[in-house]
Amino acid sequence: xxxxxxxxxxxxxxxxxxxxxxxxxxxxxxxxxxxxxxxxxxxxxxxxxxxxxxxxxxxxxxxxxxxxxxxxxxxxxxxxxxxxxxxxxxxxxxxxxxxxxxxxxxxxxxxxxxxxxxxxxxxxxxxxxxxxxxxxxxxxxxxxxxxxxxxxxxxxxxxxxxxxxxxxxxxxxxxxxxxxxxxxxxxxxxxxxxxxxxxxxxxxxxxxxxxxxxxxxxxxxxxxxxxxxxxxxxxxxxxxxxxxxxxxxxxxxxxxxxxxxxxxxxxxxxxxxxxxxxxxxxxxxxxxxxxxxxxxxxxxxxxxxxxxxxxxxxxxxxxxxxxxxxxxxxxxxxxxxxxxxxxxxxxxxxxxxxxxxxxxxxxxxxxxxxxxxxxxxxxxx
Numbered sequence: 167x168x169x170x171x172x173x174x175x176x177x178x179x180x181x182x183x184x185x186x187x188x189x190x191x192x193x194x195x196x197x198x199x200x201x202x203x204x205x206x207x208x209x210x211x212x213x214x215x216x217x218x219x220x221x222x223x224x225x226x227x228x229x230x231x232x233x234x235x236x237x238x239x240x241x242x243x244x245x246x247x248x249x250x251x252x253x254x255x256x257x258x259x260x261x262x263x264x265x266x267x268x269x270x271x272x273x274x275x276x277x278x279x280x281x282x283x284x285x286x287x288x289x290x291x292x293x294x295x296x297x298x299x300x301x302x303x304x305x306x307x308x309x310x311x312x313x314x315x316x317x318x319x320x321x322x323x324x325x326x327x328x329x330x331x332x333x334x335x336x337x338x339x340x341x342x343x344x345x346x347x348x349x350x351x352x353x354x355x356x357x358x359x360x361x362x363x364x365x366x367x368x369x370x371x372x373x374x375x376x377x378x379x380x381x382x383x384x385x386x387x388x389x390x391x392x393x394x395x396x397x398x399x400x401x402x403x404x405x406x407x408x409x410x411x412x413x414x415x416x417x418x419x420x421x422x423x424x425x426x427x428x429x430x431x432x433x434x435x436x437x438x439x440x441x442x443x444x445x446x447x448x449x450x451x452x453x454x455x456x457x458x459x460x461x462x463x464x465x466x467x468x469x470x471x472x473x474x475x476x477x478x479x480x481x482x483x484x485x486x487x488x489x490x491x492x493x494x495x496x497x498x499x500x501x502x503x504x505x506x507x508x509x510x511x512x513x514x515x516x517x518x519x520x521x522x523x524x525x526x527x528x529x530x531x532x533x534x535x536x537x538x539x540x541x542x543x544x545x546x547x
Contacts, residue, residue, distance in 0.1 A: 185319030185326060185355040191218065197311045197351065198302055200294055201225040201256055203244030205373040206315030209366045210353045211252040214313060225249040225256030228298055230265040230289070247372050261297050268292035274399050280421030280450045281523025284338075291341040299346065311351050319355030323348055324481055327532040330358040337496040340527040340537035344481050393423060405455035407432065410448065410467065415441065418457050421450050427468055427519025430459050469516035470543035475526050478509025478538025484530045491529045494520055494540060500529060509538045516545055 191197065197218060199211045214223045227245045231238050242258060249256035269288045276283035294314070302309045317333040319326045325339045325347055342350070354362060366374035400422055407416040407430070416432045418424065424447045434441045448467040449458040460467045473494075484490065485507050491500035492511055502514040505528055520543040527537045 185321055185328070186353050187320045187351040187355075188217070188353060191311060191351070195222065195310050196306065196308065197223050197313050198309070199223060199225045199254070200298065200312060200314045201227045201245040201249060202315070202379075203241040203248070203373065203376070204315065204379055205366050205371065205376050206317075206354060206362060207245075208248035208252070208315075208371050208373045209362050209369075210313055210315045211249060211254055212369050212371060213353050213365070214351075215252050215254055220253040223252070223254045225252075225254050226298065226302065227256060227258045228294065229258055229260045230262060230269075230293060232262065244373065251370065251372055259298065259301050261293055261301070264293050264297035265289065268296070274396075276523050277396060277400060277420075277422035279523075280452050282425040282521040283523045284525055286338045287341055287525050290339050291343075295339075295342045295346045295350065299349070310349060312349055313351035313353060315354060316352055317354055317359070319352050320347060320350060321533050324533045324535065326534065327529075328352070328355045330354075332497075333359050334497060336534060337493055337525075337527050340525060340534050341479070343479075396422060403455055405457065407457045407459060409441070409445075410458060410460045411440070413440065415459070421452070421455065421457065424450075424457055425519075426450070426521035429463075430457075432459075464518070466545075468518050470520045470545045471513040471516040472544045472546055473511045473513070473520060473526055474541045474543070475509040475511070475538030476541050478526075478536060480507070480509075480536040482530075482535050483507070484528070484535040487530050487535075489531050490535075491531075493527045493529070494524045503528070505536075509536070512546070 197214055199207060199214060201207050201211065211223060211225055225245065227242055229238055229242070246256055269285050269292060272288065273283045273285045299312060302312065316335045316339060317328040317330055318336040318339050319328050323344050325336050325342065327334050327336050363374060400420060402419040405418055405421070406414050407418055408414050415434060426447055428447045430445045430447060432445065434445055436442050443461045444463065445459045445461055446463060446465065446468060447457055448460040448465065451458060485505045490503050490505055492503040492513060493500050501517055503511050505511045511526060511528065520540060522540050522542055524540050525537055526540050528535055
């Protein structure tokens, strides 16, 4: 049996520390692997097959977009090839309706309202760890485990950070409830990305050198392409762009075309003192459909420390903990904070470009203890 040297070391290490959840797997338990066309899930399938036996590992591929989508078909073929290489079966499940109802349509509505949504967070809660698990339970009454290629871990029933903080994806799993986390396995929790690629290469995984994906496969990966994609679904609503002093300097095609903290691509007159320099979006007036811009990347108007949220859920009652840290973007430097039971959060220091629609995730040390959607941010006097 081919067994990577790094994989051997990781198995030995997991005897002491285990945030993968793998030590909880029973002797006869079946493990389902959420397969994609990437190296991470492909390597997970191989790791689990070698550790527990290929007959106990089964792949499942989520079809979240139109079946006639070229990228979906390509990903499905690559997922099949990865499963074949791992020696496991893999079936395809159509979750397009769930994705549209729970992720895509709410994302569009959020953009219409001028917010900045994060569909990846919603997809994990409602589709990968929601509709997919419902499908598996209906298919297998003895369903117990779902494994993914996320760089995240489990600590005492809560999502936690992985070993590789450069690839930390725990933020995107922040809304998955503990009742579901108890069925999740994260075999990459104690591996760094270069180690994963080396394991894949050692085992001959077909996707060993495939570049990491950077978002939705059916959208080209650059800002202009994403704006064009959204424009297919959102009606342009032209409005004014004003400086903080009320000077009209341009127009926009919808509040969804810009987010808080984004640099404005307007030809501002550099000969005038009042319009000189680089300008950034600092606010949105929803009622007037107006973008407000301010000069300077570090303008105080871009910094806030008091955050209001909606639909905030505490996974455990940790709001009185002295060790709370907040993130409103993945991979940002966490900021120490205090919080209330209702989800009002105060940063110890103001932070730049907090945007409504983003998810505010609260960690106690490195475990996620709660999260909610940002409604607005202010700065204390």
